[in-house]
Amino acid sequence: MFDFGVVTNWIHTQLTSVMPEGLAVFLECVAIGVCLLLLYVIIAIIMIYMERKVCAAFQCRLGPQRVGPWGSVQVFCDVFKMLTKEIIIIRHADKFLYNLAPFIVILASVMAFAYIPINRGMEILDFNVGILFFMAASSIGVVGILLAGWSSNNKFSLIGAMRSGAQMISYELSIGLSILTIVVLTDTMQFSEIVMRQADGWFIFKGHIPALIAFIIYLIAGNAEVNRGPFDLPEAESELTAGYHTEYSGMHFGLFYVAEFVNLFIVSSIAATVFLGGWMPLHIPGLDGFNAVMDAIPGFIWFFAKALFVVWLLMWIKWTFPRLRIDQILTLEWKYLVPIGLLNLLLMVIVVVFGLHF
Amino acid sequence: MDSIMENNLDIKDRMAAFVPQVQWSEAGEGMFTVPAEDFRKVASFLKDEAGFDFLRSLTGVDWGDEGLGCVYHLENTSTGENVVLRTLDPDRDNATLPSVHDIWKAADLNEREAYDFLGIRFIGHPDLRRLYLRDDWKGYPLRKDYDPSWNGIPVENEETNDDAPTYEVTKDGSFILKRRPLFEDDEYVINIGPQHPATHGVLRFRVSLEGEIIRKLDVHCGYIHRGIEKMCESMTYPQTLGLTDRLDYLGAMQNRHALCMCIEKAMGLEVSDRIQYIRTIMDELQRIDSHLLFASCLAQDMGALEVFFLGFRDREKVLDILEQTTGGRLIQTYNRIGGVQADIHPDFVRKTKEFIAYMRPKLNEYHEIFTGNVIACTRLVGTGVLSREDAISFGATGGTGRASGWACDVRKRHPYGVYDKVDFKEITFTEGDCFARYMVRMKEIEESMNIIEQLIDNIPEGEYQMKVRPLVKLPEGSWYSAVEGSRGEFGVYLESRGDKSPYRLKFRSTGLPLVSCIDTITRGAKIADLIAIGGTLDYVVPDIDR
Numbered sequence: 001m002f003d004f005g006v007v008t009n010w011i012h013t014q015l016t017s018v019m020p021e022g023l024a025v026f027l028e029c030v031a032i033g034v035c036l037l038l039l040y041v042i043i044a045i046i047m048i049y050m051e052r053k054v055c056a057a058f059q060c061r062l063g064p065q066r067v068g069p070w071g072s073v074q075v076f077c078d079v080f081k082m083l084t085k086e087i088i089i090i091r092h093a094d095k096f097l098y099n100l101a102p103f104i105v106i107l108a109s110v111m112a113f114a115y116i117p118i119n120r121g122m123e124i125l126d127f128n129v130g131i132l133f134f135m136a137a138s139s140i141g142v143v144g145i146l147l148a149g150w151s152s153n154n155k156f157s158l159i160g161a162m163r164s165g166a167q168m169i170s171y172e173l174s175i176g177l178s179i180l181t182i183v184v185l186t187d188t189m190q191f192s193e194i195v196m197r198q199a200d201g202w203f204i205f206k207g208h209i210p211a212l213i214a215f216i217i218y219l220i221a222g223n224a225e226v227n228r229g230p231f232d233l234p235e236a237e238s239e240l241t242a243g244y245h246t247e248y249s250g251m252h253f254g255l256f257y258v259a260e261f262v263n264l265f266i267v268s269s270i271a272a273t274v275f276l277g278g279w280m281p282l283h284i285p286g287l288d289g290f291n292a293v294m295d296a297i298p299g300f301i302w303f304f305a306k307a308l309f310v311v312w313l314l315m316w317i318k319w320t321f322p323r324l325r326i327d328q329i330l331t332l333e334w335k336y337l338v339p340i341g342l343l344n345l346l347l348m349v350i351v352v353v354f355g356l357h358f
Numbered sequence: 359m360d361s362i363m364e365n366n367l368d369i370k371d372r373m374a375a376f377v378p379q380v381q382w383s384e385a386g387e388g389m390f391t392v393p394a395e396d397f398r399k400v401a402s403f404l405k406d407e408a409g410f411d412f413l414r415s416l417t418g419v420d421w422g423d424e425g426l427g428c429v430y431h432l433e434n435t436s437t438g439e440n441v442v443l444r445t446l447d448p449d450r451d452n453a454t455l456p457s458v459h460d461i462w463k464a465a466d467l468n469e470r471e472a473y474d475f476l477g478i479r480f481i482g483h484p485d486l487r488r489l490y491l492r493d494d495w496k497g498y499p500l501r502k503d504y505d506p507s508w509n510g511i512p513v514e515n516e517e518t519n520d521d522a523p524t525y526e527v528t529k530d531g532s533f534i535l536k537r538r539p540l541f542e543d544d545e546y547v548i549n550i551g552p553q554h555p556a557t558h559g560v561l562r563f564r565v566s567l568e569g570e571i572i573r574k575l576d577v578h579c580g581y582i583h584r585g586i587e588k589m590c591e592s593m594t595y596p597q598t599l600g601l602t603d604r605l606d607y608l609g610a611m612q613n614r615h616a617l618c619m620c621i622e623k624a625m626g627l628e629v630s631d632r633i634q635y636i637r638t639i640m641d642e643l644q645r646i647d648s649h650l651l652f653a654s655c656l657a658q659d660m661g662a663l664e665v666f667f668l669g670f671r672d673r674e675k676v677l678d679i680l681e682q683t684t685g686g687r688l689i690q691t692y693n694r695i696g697g698v699q700a701d702i703h704p705d706f707v708r709k710t711k712e713f714i715a716y717m718r719p720k721l722n723e724y725h726e727i728f729t730g731n732v733i734a735c736t737r738l739v740g741t742g743v744l745s746r747e748d749a750i751s752f753g754a755t756g757g758t759g760r761a762s763g764w765a766c767d768v769r770k771r772h773p774y775g776v777y778d779k780v781d782f783k784e785i786t787f788t789e790g791d792c793f794a795r796y797m798v799r800m801k802e803i804e805e806s807m808n809i810i811e812q813l814i815d816n817i818p819e820g821e822y823q824m825k826v827r828p829l830v831k832l833p834e835g836s837w838y839s840a841v842e843g844s845r846g847e848f849g850v851y852l853e854s855r856g857d858k859s860p861y862r863l864k865f866r867s868t869g870l871p872l873v874s875c876i877d878t879i880t881r882g883a884k885i886a887d888l889i890a891i892g893g894t895l896d897y898v899v900p901d902i903d904r
Binding site for chain 2: 055058059060061155156159163230232233236237238239240241319320321322323324325326327328
């Protein structure tokens with residue numbers, strides 16, 4: 001496997017040879033920050049394009065066709081349009097919180113995005129309690145949504161915000177439990193380490209039954225966490241027009257929109273990392289020739305393929321299933337997913353203690 | 359053509375024995391005239407003892423010097439008897455009539471409509487606000503002495519009036535106006551509509567919420583009221599046909615069929631078998647079109663966008679067939695007095711058969727994707743239950759009534775066209791919930807295809823347009839005819855004074871009864887349920903507003 005650390009180390013040595021280490025680190029941080037934001041935008045654009053094409057395919061349509069080949073420039077045009085639109089601040093809104101809310105949402109999203117290990121040596125934030133910190137960072141988003149709903153001075157927004165508060169905080173539990181199941185299996189919380197442990201088989205295979213249950217719980221809870229699919233109550237367009245972001249226009253709305261899509265990608269890539277081996281190729285013990293071929297495919301391609309596969313799964317669900325009702329969402333979480341998640345965690349402990357995993 | 363009271367057994371004698379002042383007039387289909395002071399007594403007698411539990415239609419009429427009043431079309435749902443009553447107040451300036459909203463719930467909104475257009479005050483009505491027009495509207499437009507110049511184009515916003523006026527009788531016989539607030543100050547009231555994705559048009563609900571739970575709901579209509587009934591009064595009979603397609607645009611064929619039937623009945627004109635066959639087939643195609651759109655929109659309201667496009671994909675095929683013959687896709691303008699506008703297209707029979715062969719297996723797709731979906735089931739089953747009694751009392755006909763166990767299909771009750779010659783089932787459910795309302799319509803698509811299959815190969819030869827003079831004059835009298843529209847009984851009440859244009863033309867809205875029962879069935883439900891209930895009631899706003 002190609003280690004991207006070679007590149008970063010080379011850059012670091014080159015920089016330290018001409019300047020003091022402090023300045024070099026500072027420059028590297030700036031460069032990485034810029035790259036991160038660029039990657040964030042590119043991912044957002046890819047996701048929006050993918051969403052349009054995938055949902056069109058499910059709905060017997062073609063999706064964007066006119067702008068650029070296969071409509072590929074459409075999203076760029078839309079982003080440009082969004083940038084040029086006026087940001088309207090409604091009269092009785094709480095101006096400070098109203099303007100702050102989209103940035104909290106995008107901040108949480110960018111922070112969570114920084115944890116994703118794309119390739120060997122391409123982890124931006126990577127330390128021993130990475131998962132814990134990732135969960136904490138991604139939870140900040142709900143604050144932004146609550147603020148947006150509250151400060152808009154709109155009854156629809158407020159209902160949307162209350163719904164998302166109830167929903168996202170509840171489903172955080174299930175996400176935590178399902179990831180914890182894998183943490184029990186791996187005894188580490190560091191993302192890079194988690195990926196490395198999957199060299200001889202992805203956790204969804206190694207942890208067999210409990211890992212599979214955890215994966216399904218994670219998909220459901222992750223979908224709910226990003227307010228999509230059958231769980232899009234906070235913005236349920238046929239009930240609350242647009243939920244918490246009803247009153248936002250221009251790039252303020254754009255930030256919510258982009259954050260939603262990148263959050264979907266983040267949830268999928270964490271699923272890919274924790275359950276499906278991240279950038280680790282598919283290895284079957286004993287078949288050396290096959291493993292060698294798999295190794296020839298670069299890690300980031302593995303990673304993106306897996307993440308986008310999970311994204312595609314979630315899109316499929318979103319465009320097919322009707323929306324749940326608020327009481328059904330909470331029933332699903334508190335009466336089904338949390339107890340199952342807890343039992344599953346126990347099951348995983350038993351599996352690990354008695355060495356029943358592969 | 360049968361008269362509306364054809365199956366009326368002995369009601370004349372019973373009425374005469376009960377209230378001797380009741381007069382019978384023969385003009386047209388005939389009706390009883392009940393003095394206003396006896397009207398409540400007669401109404402309760404008819405409801406409680408004679409079993410007339412279904413108020414088919416309530417029409418406010420300005421009879422000039424005779425006074426202002428209303429015509430009530432009643433039906434006994436167990437025996438199928440019909441009776442037509444009218445009552446009036448000769449005092450044009452202070453016309454008052456007793457309210458019957460507590461006897462038939464359907465009277466609630468209909469009396470508000472009569473108050474709105476004719477200024478008849480209904481004593482005892484709990485909420486006599488204007489239904490369609492603005493509160494600051496001057497005059498009552500359906501009165502014959504109304505002058506349109508009294509009202510300019512309003513340039514100011516309408517204030518929402520939260521006081522419900524009630525007229526109560528005092529001991530000395532006069533009446534006083536009381537006002538009662540609709541919503542308290544501390545209630546959390548949100549507007550759903552008039553611009554809202556799930557109201558299917560410009561309808562406005564004001565919903566009082568407690569958290570997510572609906573405590574009370576108030577319907578505001580009239581955002582696209584066009585005064586079609588008033589316009590018809592100044593048009594010749596052939597001209598009035600042009601407006602019916604704009605009522606319920608998903609029942610264009612059926613609406614126009616009803617008006618043509620009513621005028622033909624008044625003329626005493628029998629149309630040829632070919633015309634009957636064509637009209638019946640067109641009605642059923644239109645029903646399939648409407649029910650497909652219903653399934654799509656319900657799915658879309660509930661967030662399942664895939665089914666929305668399935669519905670549109672298949673509906674396109676129906677529209678193509680209709681377009682080939684009629685030239686229209688939404689506004690068909692096909693039926694005419696004494697016939698249809700053009701003969702069916704040479705490909706019509708083949709394409710219709712192809713469509714049915716295509717559609718039958720496709721229906722399974724809907725059931726696989728949506729009907730069997732666990733989320734769709736849990737959201738639809740058991741929500742928004744409308745009891746059979748309420749359905750009858752509100753006059754909620756069509757799929758909504760049949761889902762509540764009320765066999766209210768006009769095609770069976772008062773067969774028209776060639777429905778008496780075809781074999782088809784009337785789909786009824788007993789649950790009365792959203793799921794039953796959805797299933798009724800899905801099954802009706804199959805029944806409609808059965809009907810078309812039985813007819814399509816046997817369209818008799820003959821003329822497609824009877825000989826009718828371009829200027830139709832009807833004799834004096836009043837007539838009512840009804841068809842089973844896509845979403846319930848669509849009725850036409852026609853009163854003629856022997857002119858070339860109607861004296862009063864009333865369209866029984868299929869959607870108004872559906873909207874009037876929303877408050878009853880949404881109380882205690884959640885916002886998301888309101889969307890599902892609204893979707894399954896399947897109202898169309900231009901038909902409510904007229």
